[in-house]
Amino acid sequence: MIHDTALPFWIDGTPKPATLHDMAQTMCYLVEAGFRQAMGVTLERGRFVTAQDDEHSPLVIDIDDVFARTYFPNENPIGKRVNIGAFDVQAEIVGVVGHIKQWRLDADPKSAVEAQIYYPFMQLPEKLMPLAANGVAVVLRTQGDPAVMMTAVRTAVNAYEPGDVIYAAQTMDDVIATSFAARKLSMMLLTVFAALALLLACVGIYGVIAYLVGQRTREIGVRIALGAERADVMRLVLKEGVRMALVGAAVGTLAALGLTRLMAAQLYGVSAHDPLTFAGVAVMLMLVAILACYIPALRATRVDPMVALRYE
Numbered sequence: 001m002i003h004d005t006a007l008p009f010w011i012d013g014t015p016k017p018a019t020l021h022d023m024a025q026t027m028c029y030l031v032e033a034g035f036r037q038a039m040g041v042t043l044e045r046g047r048f049v050t051a052q053d054d055e056h057s058p059l060v061i062d063i064d065d066v067f068a069r070t071y072f073p074n075e076n077p078i079g080k081r082v083n084i085g086a087f088d089v090q091a092e093i094v095g096v097v098g099h100i101k102q103w104r105l106d107a108d109p110k111s112a113v114e115a116q117i118y119y120p121f122m123q124l125p126e127k128l129m130p131l132a133a134n135g136v137a138v139v140l141r142t143q144g145d146p147a148v149m150m151t152a153v154r155t156a157v158n159a160y161e162p163g164d165v166i167y168a169a170q171t172m173d174d175v176i177a178t179s180f181a182a183r184k185l186s187m188m189l190l191t192v193f194a195a196l197a198l199l200l201a202c203v204g205i206y207g208v209i210a211y212l213v214g215q216r217t218r219e220i221g222v223r224i225a226l227g228a229e230r231a232d233v234m235r236l237v238l239k240e241g242v243r244m245a246l247v248g249a250a251v252g253t254l255a256a257l258g259l260t261r262l263m264a265a266q267l268y269g270v271s272a273h274d275p276l277t278f279a280g281v282a283v284m285l286m287l288v289a290i291l292a293c294y295i296p297a298l299r300a301t302r303v304d305p306m307v308a309l310r311y312e
Contacts, residue, residue, distance in 0.1 A: 006113045011071055012081035012090060020085050026067060026115040027102055028084075030124060030132055036097065038141045046078045046095030053120040059091040060120065064099045067115035082117070087125055146171045198288060205292040209241045213296045220300050230301040237300045241293030242286070249282045 008023035010016055017023045029035075033051040036043060044065060053060050061082060068077050080093045100116065124132055142149040150169050157164050170178075213220070220233055260273060 007087070007117075008085040009117075010083050010085070012083055016083070023085050024071070024115075025113045026117050027113050029116065029118050030121040030136075031118045032121050035118070035139060038139045039100070040141075041100065042098035044096045044098060045076075046093075048095050048097065049118060049120045054122040057123070059089055059123050060094045061091040062095040062097055062118040063093055064097055064116040064118075066099045067117060068096050070115055084117075084119075087119075087128065089125065091119070091123075198285075201285070202288055202292045205241060205245065205289050206295065208244065209237065209293045209296040210299075212240060213237055213300045216300075233301045234297045237297035238290065238293050241289055241297075245286055245289030248289075249285050252285070253278055253282060 005028055006025045007028045008017075008020045009026055010023050031049055033049060033053075035041070036048045041048075046062070048062055049060070063077060063082075071077075072080065077093045077096060081090050082093060083090045097118065099114070102114075102116070121132070140146075140149065140153070150166070154166050157166060220236075223233060223236075224230075256278070257273065
């Protein structure tokens with residue numbers, strides 16, 4: 001059971017800031033036992049919230065590794081105490097867990113609050129319980145089809161409390177897909193434009209090579225008349241195309257390296273200077289260039305020497 005919001009706090013043993021606005025901020029999740037297993041959160045040290053952390057036990061919290069690195073560098077935070085200003089309580093740190101990305105899967109915004117704490121729901125001050133209850137979400141880890149499980153959950157909730165309604169149910173796949181929806185649209189458009197650019201490049205290479213072959217028809221006819229093999233003519237024409245493609249790939253690679261910072265925000269799972277990506281694109285363009293040169297080269301091998309010698 002969770003509820004997230006940014007809360008002001010200060011570490012026990014440090015001077016208390018004058019106002020809440022002067023305090024550091026941390027994301028706060030109200031959780032119960034089982035949340036870590038349901039979400040697959042990694043426990044790095046200490047323990048996580050249990051069912052025994054209720055209103056009758058001392059106040060405890062778990063922190064994430066970002067919180068630990070930021071406010072307890074080079075020291076063990078277990079046993080340290082944190083004053084939570086909005087709750088007006090002091091809680092002991094009992095565990096450190098891995099960071100959960102709150103804003104974006106690829107990278108949280110630089111202006112976002114990244115430090116996180118996990119606060120036992122049953123230890124929430126009573127005056128705040130009604131407010132938190134209105135914003136509660138329940139996390140379930142299921143096996144099989146989640147839709148089938150949600151039907152059983154709704155039936156169980158309705159039998160327990162007919163007035164309660166479960167709404168906005170989402171699978172984790174849905175959450176991830178929603179977070180990447182804008183990026184997917186951008187990448188689809190980029191893919192379409194890239195395909196059009198590749199098509200235009202092929203047409204351009206074909207046109208240039210075909211023009212050059214036409215300009216060298218007389219030369220090709222003389223070569224064939226003097227005994228040049230068809231394969232030699234094929235290699236001659238392909239070499240011209242490959243040479244231009246190599247120059248184009250080199251210039252394009254240099255230009256791409258200079259423009260990668262403009263696309264860095266659109267990339268996920270690959271760096272803006274990934275060598276395999278650059279090599280793969282260069283090889284693909286070379287193959288496309290060779291294919292675009294093949295038809296003019298094939299036509300050149302069929303030149304009739306007598307016709308070529310009379311060619312004006």
